[in-house]
Amino acid sequence: MVALTTERPQGDARAAFELASADDSIGEEASAAPLYEAAMRLGLEPSLRRQASIQLASTLRNLGRADEGLALLHAERLQASDDLDDALAVFESLLLADLGREREGLSRALGAMAGHLPRYRRSVTNYAKALLTTAVGFSDDDLFLFARDGAPELPDTTDRGHITHDGARIWYASHGTGPAVVLLHGGLGHAGNWGYQVPALLAAGYRTVAIDSRGHGRSTRDDRPYSYELMAGDVLAVLDHLSIDRAAFVGWSDGACIALVLADMAPERATGVMFFACNVDDTGTLPFVGTPVIDRCFSRHGKDYAALSATPDDFGPFVEAVGAMQRSQPNYGAADLATLSRPFTIVQAEFEEFIRPEHARYLTATIPSAKLVTLPGVSHFAPLQRPATFNAAVLEFLKAQN
Template structure:
């Protein structure tokens, strides 16, 4: 006799059967939602807030007021954000890294709370601002953690001021404007641009000047940087060139060019993230930064798992 399944008629469900039925429905809906969820690399999580600190202020540098904040103690680590952004983007990383290092964040010239003058923005000018801030804070040498434009500034510093760098973790840098993808159809970058405008209008002392600021930044991106092979080969400080495996801004060919050109540099491709890795998977990003810093001898003590980092 064939097996059969009897379905209780209306009104004959037991309490236990009702509970199991609804649990089954919830499980099915959860699986459906998980399947429909966007992959991490297609998301743009909210910008975090920086922790509170009394170590913050402005330093006047070459026609601009540069905002900075510092956290923790130990060897200095300066975190440089990307174009159109501000230091708040490092909120997730600062909390963890400040347990072992003196973390310094700064808003690049014209960005966030920092001001600018009438001169065109350049990576060289912003790199000079970093050196001036280091002098102001009595930091003779520091490691640089840079994202996008911040990574390019880090490369400039590694070329021009090697004696003042203990290492560089450069995420999402390009060597030339040709290393950028056409972002006109990028939905995630469109969302980022809208967010950047709102954040500028909230943080800047000149909230009505965003359009002019964006024009200046666009002009810089169209002509800079121009890091030739010989420039990159001159870098002697410890460097990891990092990026997300789903990078949507920087061409992989250019990332590999930078990594291949810098002698003894490490190459790190973080899985399942994009140009906004530090927001999409902050724990992975922070762990990789810690691996870099501690494997290179930066900090109070070397990590027991520093040798397990993914860089090649």
């Protein structure tokens, strides 16, 4: 092999890769690793780069450097998909197991296997996602898994369906018993985006009510423009249908706007509001800057809309209609905020893409009985990125309400 590689130009990436592979095959991982790294640094051709990444990650695992191998494959799976996707997932699962993240590793392996099991693809995919709801240390910071698979499905319940209210059919799902927690999703999403939160809340003894906002998910709408007031009215109608007098509201992005309106228009129905990643006026938002994470979330929203909506071909008009609401609402001034009587927990992510951090501080200073919580290491999509971090904040908020 050395003789053959000498026929290639000095500093040739392919030669370094072949030498690394040869050393790897005879158990010389210590010499193989730097050769793989050199091959990739020298500009290995795309058709071999993913192969080199997988082999280097495996080599690093054998050298006791599983964390480095996992980081390498994590970056690699964000690249273009190819016929080595499943191999990459299998080696990721081994590295995760070595790092004590067995459930996450098993989930990766099952997810790769599902595509080869047409009869059982859906059930195996769901099992893979369900494992993540209790996986220690699980993260999906880049939303790769969310874009590919969506959030874990909500648990089964017989207490789900539609109510008819104010020109729309509103879908809800109620789980468990105990103090009620209403989960209000973000714009363009749906109740299923809380798939990592519902099991954690049920385990802690709460009753959850997840609602598809008007025009989102399985809920319909009429011809009126979207408004947070209309959506808040829908939430109250669901609570009336379920005979729930009071609840804690956990709102994410647009869902936080709905929770704000609920606490204003019907404070007697709210034990408190967790207000995550939202503004109350047009000074609270950052200039929009697209990112791959935002693109992946948007892509998943489009797929879910097509799968769930009564108007599956209208995602474009839906996006524009929701955007028109977001650009013009809400409009709460300082005097309005000062009248809010329910406890608020204002939650801001460390890497929030849409809401100014000073806006969160302003809300905390202006709303009576408000406190500020900052979530480290996550962005606007924290409930999906690091569920354990977000769930801990939710449970701390609920503890204070009860």
